[in-house]
Amino acid sequence: MRSSRSPRRLVASLIAVPLLLAAAPATATAARAQIAAVSSTVASEFAVDVIAHRGSSGVAPENTSAAIKAAVQQDADFVEIDVQRSKDGRLVNFHDCTLVRTTDVEERFPGRPSYRVSDFTWAELRTLDAGSWFHPDFAGERIISVGDVIKQVDGKTGLLAEISPCGHYEGLPADLDAELRSIPGYVDEALAAGELAVQSFEVDDAKAFKTLQPRIPIGLLDADRPTEAELVELSGWADQVNPQWTVTDSALVARVHQLGMDINVWTVNEPGTMRRVDDLGVDGIITDFPQSLTNR
Numbered sequence: 001m002r003s004s005r006s007p008r009r010l011v012a013s014l015i016a017v018p019l020l021l022a023a024a025p026a027t028a029t030a031a032r033a034q035i036a037a038v039s040s041t042v043a044s045e046f047a048v049d050v051i052a053h054r055g056s057s058g059v060a061p062e063n064t065s066a067a068i069k070a071a072v073q074q075d076a077d078f079v080e081i082d083v084q085r086s087k088d089g090r091l092v093n094f095h096d097c098t099l100v101r102t103t104d105v106e107e108r109f110p111g112r113p114s115y116r117v118s119d120f121t122w123a124e125l126r127t128l129d130a131g132s133w134f135h136p137d138f139a140g141e142r143i144i145s146v147g148d149v150i151k152q153v154d155g156k157t158g159l160l161a162e163i164s165p166c167g168h169y170e171g172l173p174a175d176l177d178a179e180l181r182s183i184p185g186y187v188d189e190a191l192a193a194g195e196l197a198v199q200s201f202e203v204d205d206a207k208a209f210k211t212l213q214p215r216i217p218i219g220l221l222d223a224d225r226p227t228e229a230e231l232v233e234l235s236g237w238a239d240q241v242n243p244q245w246t247v248t249d250s251a252l253v254a255r256v257h258q259l260g261m262d263i264n265v266w267t268v269n270e271p272g273t274m275r276r277v278d279d280l281g282v283d284g285i286i287t288d289f290p291q292s293l294t295n296r
Ligand code: G3P
Pocket: 053, 080, 082, 095, 162, 221, 266, 267, 286
């Protein structure tokens, strides 16, 4: 799913700066020359897609417009989002199955029997404050729709849309397919730029989406290490295997590549771990802190 807009992301900043500090050049000009030289060396050796998890969710409230704006500014290759559906059918970008952790829903709608995203209309969801829980500076940030996300990223960065695993939904793959088709030219242009992919923890949802949109790369998320049998089965229809970084090693990366798929690992927030998984040869790093990889 390599983006052609920003090909082969470099883990230069993490690696080059410590080397430069150790070398201690005599002048600023010499330092800049050394930075350029080291960065160029690193550029040929290290490459990875930077995927902003729920937007740049380390610096702004997850899945809001502010988090996506930060990811674009930080030059992330992809923004990862979570697709759910409101009571009246709007596709919304929200991670948790309920609204409680990251909004003021309990104060605004006290006594509701359920606080699931799918129990609220789009109009109700739009009244919620999805920013104050993160920091007072983000008070008033709103829940946004998948359509809003696409308007924000279209032509600027890639989109990795996760079909929510919240178990009570029916038909989310078809709804996401319809949403993507409703935006004239988006799918064709995003695919031409290598800037669109979909992922899911649910095999059935991933397969259903792949049937509807065979051209869009599809990934299967996995918290556990996929078995050999699972990998072989996946290679028959999936384009990506996206495991938790803790279960990822060089043998897994090599086997996924041998089977013709990409591998994107989540959720990697420590610079040392970013360097280790990059060394394994993964194709993408899903992170709350894309700026640690892009140095923007
Ligand atoms: O993209 C990987 C990651 O998003 C999967 O976990 O729970 O953050 O959606 P989660």
